[in-house]
Amino acid sequence: MQYPEFQFLSSQASQVAHSCYAFGIFEKNHTTPEASHLTDEPLYHDVLLPLIKESQFTGQQGTIATANGLPTVGKVILVGLGKQEAIGEEAIRQAAGMVYNACIKLYSPSVVVHFNTLLNDTTHLKAFAEGILLAAYVDERFKSQKDTKTTYLKKVYLLNAKADDQTIQLAQKIATGVNLARDLVNAPPNYATPSMLAQTATELAQKHHLALNILEKEDCAKLGMGAYLSVTQGSNAVPKFIHLCYKPKSLDAQSPFQKIALIGKGVTFDSGGLNLKIGNAQIELMKCDMAGAAAVLGAAEAIGAIQPRKEVHFIIPATENMINGSATKPGDVVTASNGKKIEIDNTDAEGRLILADALVYAEKLGVDAMVDLATLTGAMVTALGTHMSGIFGTDPQLTNSLMAASPRTGEKIWQMPLEASYFKSMQSIVADMRNTGSKKGAGSITAALFLKEFVEKTAWAHLDIAGTAWKEQPWCYHHAGATGFGVRLLVDWLLNS
Structure with missing residues (x-):
């Protein structure tokens, strides 16, 4: 354009x-x-x-x-x-x-x-x-x-x-990242496949001289990514675990977060698996379930162009969640790459499974902070609607710095609690945990608590963008469709934290 x-x-x-x-x-x-x-x-x-x-x-x-x-x-x-x-x-x-x-x-x-x-x-x-x-x-x-x-x-x-042409150029670089994310989410799911996301990452790597490593299914198996691979089993689309990296010539010694991992949920179509989405689950919009991945790739576009003094890893576990004779079944037990065993209570709670292995992978890179973005739970839409995303985190400095970027960008986030006692609802008789809670309510919190099990000590924040990734009606500078939510927030945070 x-x-x-x-x-x-x-x-x-x-x-x-x-x-x-x-x-x-x-x-x-x-x-x-x-x-x-x-x-x-x-x-x-x-x-x-x-x-x-x-x-x-x-x-x-x-x-x-x-x-x-x-x-x-x-x-x-x-x-x-x-x-x-x-x-x-x-x-x-x-x-x-x-x-x-x-x-x-x-x-x-x-x-x-x-x-x-x-x-x-x-x-x-x-x-x-x-x-x-x-x-x-x-x-x-x-x-x-x-x-x-x-x-x-x-x-x-x-x-x-x-x-001030420099400021105009900065705005153009950021808008280009947002519009890339919009393109990816707006694209039909037979076009925006895991392989297409990998191709987009390849083009970004070439354009901005970024390091790129794409892990194939066999590579992920060697790393023990049983949680991620369990989601890929029911699809004929080849999964791609994408790792882009931007490294500056020197780091910002004044920043508490010099090395950062941005992780985006990349389910390019989510049928729900054997727990098939029906009724108001809006299966027809489930191409949007890779909006976290799109935001991370959009941020990679902007960061590659702006070149801040931060080392940034862009990580996307990409897959479809589909149904065939090999699909994961409710009741199956899978093993994540940190050794934790997970009973699959609901195959439609797949985003947290692929993010689990991605968080383990990211932490091994030795980063100072990890931020994941995911259209993770319908409960977040119930809690905060379509104009605000929820943020969970283990490190107040990280969470507060992300919160500070929100009013500057207009991408609204609201801090949610990580209530540890709710994790009891995910206890399993046969495994270390289940992938969903047994009680009704607090679905966004239990999802975040599940992800927390795959973070050892690195500062971590989780953004649930289920309500903000898509708009049914145009509004101000948004058209109907994908919003590219998260790109501007992440870029502002990276430039100002």
Whole structure:
């Protein structure tokens, strides 16, 4: 896809002909906008003030007003930014997405943006650019009829913003990672197979000069990955255990986490196995069960381009969870690579099985911290809905640093408890543990407790992204479909921890 081009303007917007004009308006109170910063704008009295009054525009965050065919200026967009004293990166990111979508509706290929002095701030400029770039995502790979009617936004002129091409380039690198993750999750499961994920990793390794090791089924067997391999048994698709690695020339000695492993659940289609998904389990959306893997590959794309002073390992146990005569059965006992024996109580609790062996593998690399991402439990959707992911962790410094990245990126996470007493519900008569709890409720917690059994001493955090990886309806800078959740959070954390 082709991103819109950004250009900085220091003079009045009138120098750009045949454009659309977007103004950020603050909220003074619930009924009155704060537009005093625009009173010197030549369009204020003849265009902006009448549009504010006619549309009853208040400047509340998330509101928008547009006008088309105005005699002196043509097209105008007013975007509500909320209270000026409370403005943050996510509010600007959302406003940028709204500007992009409004330009599409107004058939405008260019826009002049006047957000007062907000975009002189590096973090705000980055957020604005991200909002535009993420909203510009288009996926027509699997359509025979391409969209030839939409007028896509091609030029974004930033008025009175300090020229900072480096920040724009950083936003582009991050957006490219997010959009790669979106592509992977949006792709149909007969396309996005374990082998295709391995091919994507190969292309990233070549593009960014990353080290790559792809473990085949036989390699995993030699390492004793019985938990991971038990999930692969029912599928004709060849499993791939992917290990990408970025190593800088020098490490950031000031960071507590200099060597990091990012681990993504890579179930490219989840039928549930013999515990087949039925009813509201939405088997038709189970191509999304590799969203954790997609986020890790998206992070690899961004990190490979940005090149921070952190050593980062990107680990993906990729497989399908399908049914044939060799499929794992409820009641089977498998042995993970740390020697722990697991009774398979439910074949649809497969994500934790493949992550178990991945965590053991990652810890042996000698990293300072491990973070896994997984569409792991429907219970997380029940607990936190579709706008927030849950985070579990064993190390407060790691968890807090990830939590700190959340408001900067707008990818919301909420800390969940690792209540040790709940592990009793996973006790097995015949093995060390079962892969699910016997009691109803706390399904996300018991899943996290299961994963904790495969971490010895390394700082570890688990992100359950079951509710946030996919959106049924478009919203701000998100289209319907894959969100790429986790890429921006991980990249921000890596750059700032």
